[in-house]
Amino acid sequence: MLRIVLLVVVVVAIAGVLIVPRLFSRSVTPAEGSSAPDFTLPSQEGSLVSLKDYRGKWVVLYFYPKDMTTGCSREAHNFQVDQPKYAERNAVVLGVSVDSIDSHKKFCAKEGLNFKLLADTDHKVSDSYGSLTNLGLVKFSARNTFLIDPNGKVAKVYASVNPFHHSEEVLAELDRLLKSAAA
Secondary structure, three states: OHHHHHHHHHHHHHHHHHOHHHHHOOOOOOOOOOEOOOOEEEEOOOOEEEHHHHOOOEEEEEEOOOOOOHHHHHHHHHHHHOHHHHHHOOEEEEEEEOOOHHHHHHHHHHHOOOOEEEEOOOOHHHHHOOOEEEEOOEEEEOOOEEEEOOOOEEEEEEOOOOOOOHHHHHHHHHHHHHHHHHO
């Protein structure tokens, strides 16, 4: 009997972690081929960054839950290591979370990041990209990525990514898209 009770508790806990956040998240993810929602957000450097500033370049817009956490650190580190590969493909990486500018500054200093992390403290950009998880009092960006083409269209949507291999996955997709555009 105790095993059954424990099994029920585990199932309810897993459902709470995997299902409930999706129930409280209300926004819709932009579809591939649609125009990427424009935004202007402050970076860790204090400068304002707009999506339209990157027209003519590929943009890897990745949303992540929290600075200084294991998965987010690994994902950011991989994007940092791959910066020369993105530059070769005329692409920039922009990270977005609901953390503050100060939190981003500390995260960049700790992890040695030199690409822009954007502070979405009012949650509007995360929401417009269908990447806001709302657990009532706690809101955070879901781990989603949008590959945006040089014309500002969403070329690829990645939902609930694996932070340990995601940069490789994005680079492979960029190569595929660049090859098909050249053909």
